[in-house]
Amino acid sequence: MGGSLAAALRGRQQAHWIIGYDTDAKACLRGVELGLLDASAASPAQAVRDADLVVLATPVGAVPDLLAQIADAIGLATILTDLGSTKADVIAAARHALGPGFERFVAGHPIAGGERPGLEHADPDLFEGCTVVITPAAQTRLEALERIEALWRSCGARIERMQAEEHDRILACVSHLPHVLAFALVAQIAGQPDAQRKLALAGAGFQDFTRIAASSPVMWRDIALANRVALGQELRAFVATLEDVEQALAAGDAQWLEQLFELASRTRRTSTGGAHGQ
């Protein structure tokens, strides 16, 4: 997603010198070859030196270390943002690492994705029409906030401001839990001795689950742990719903099942939710 943001900013003349850093140095050199990046830095500290804007585009679990590595190299006017799928943990890490610089950190989460990983698949129009949630803290400077929001708007995104805790609670529900369910279901079947025979008879519904479960294990491990309290609550509520389903099945309660299924089925017909994203 960092690559797509680089492509979007460059395509819209919003960035005139983009320096990349990746733990995989080859990925960054490839970005230079592709014209997405102007240079590949040897370290995070080198990448951020003299930068007007720093974008953290890593799995959320890597953010604390990364911030520690760049904290001393960041200029006094540098604005920072991130693309992480959880916000309270990222804000806590930024507050801890950046000291007074925390007022120039603007936490963000573009609800986009589903794109293939790797700079080769960077899509300059990925953010067109998508929602970017911005979760400012009390200390966030308004000018930093407005600059980041303007940047996203220039990429075609719609901004939604909310508290980090609300973001994390909502995303636990509509993103993190669905991913965990997909991973758990596919893993459960994959672990059975007759997995191949079963997978060969899987239909469209199951293919959707395997597509969701094809997401990065490391990224989702980090998200699940970073948002473990809210996710744990959603998970427990869902297990309770499944236990109700089990009882209805055992009792042959056709009406209860139909009502549950009907409520879900209606939601598709009335929802105008986002078209894509994590």
Add this chain to the structure above:
Amino acid sequence: MGGSLAAALRGRQQAHWIIGYDTDAKACLRGVELGLLDASAASPAQAVRDADLVVLATPVGAVPDLLAQIADAIGLATILTDLGSTKADVIAAARHALGPGFERFVAGHPIAGGERPGLEHADPDLFEGCTVVITPAAQTRLEALERIEALWRSCGARIERMQAEEHDRILACVSHLPHVLAFALVAQIAGQPDAQRKLALAGAGFQDFTRIAASSPVMWRDIALANRVALGQELRAFVATLEDVEQALAAGDAQWLEQLFELASRTRRTSTGGAHGQ
């Protein structure tokens, strides 16, 4: 799916006179207008009189009543089949309703679908490359079995024969459980006071769930109840997996979570499962 089979058979000159019956008489008349059907019958019994082949294309819960209505009208050489997503219950119903005619009933389940309902969306190529599971009983006559299998092959499908119980056990796992999970998750969120706010921030993963949950509530109520024993087993196993996830989250067990997610993620990369279906 009945409409798509009619379209497929007609397009391949495998049927020269197709009579339809639907509880919604208008649907059948529309089929005649569209050229999918040659005639619309006033009753199930009228539809099957003098038929060489009878195809039951209803939610599985409607099969016992339907069989009772046609049993006396079926000719002594008529072959019957169905398209139901569960097989043991359909076979039991056919055995009960058809008496000696049961030997000409060939239970089948095309693993196709995802198509929009209604005869307007009938797709003559829906079955190209799809798998049709055929679950013969000990009493099934070989000539009836071979005739049905040849019919499906003429529509481009691949045949897989197995026991009804094995079919139901596998489908509980790779189809019925995923659908129940999707219905339950979407219903759980839809039932919350801030559902609209949450749905507006839903990403691609959740959209997959709502698409699955947009399936027919009546059809899936019937499937869930018809296959309640196998589905209940899968559901309990899945709840146990979710409880393990909950524990790993609470314990902050990053390694366990990553291993689970990695197993699921690999499955997508190695699976060559069916492209579509229920």
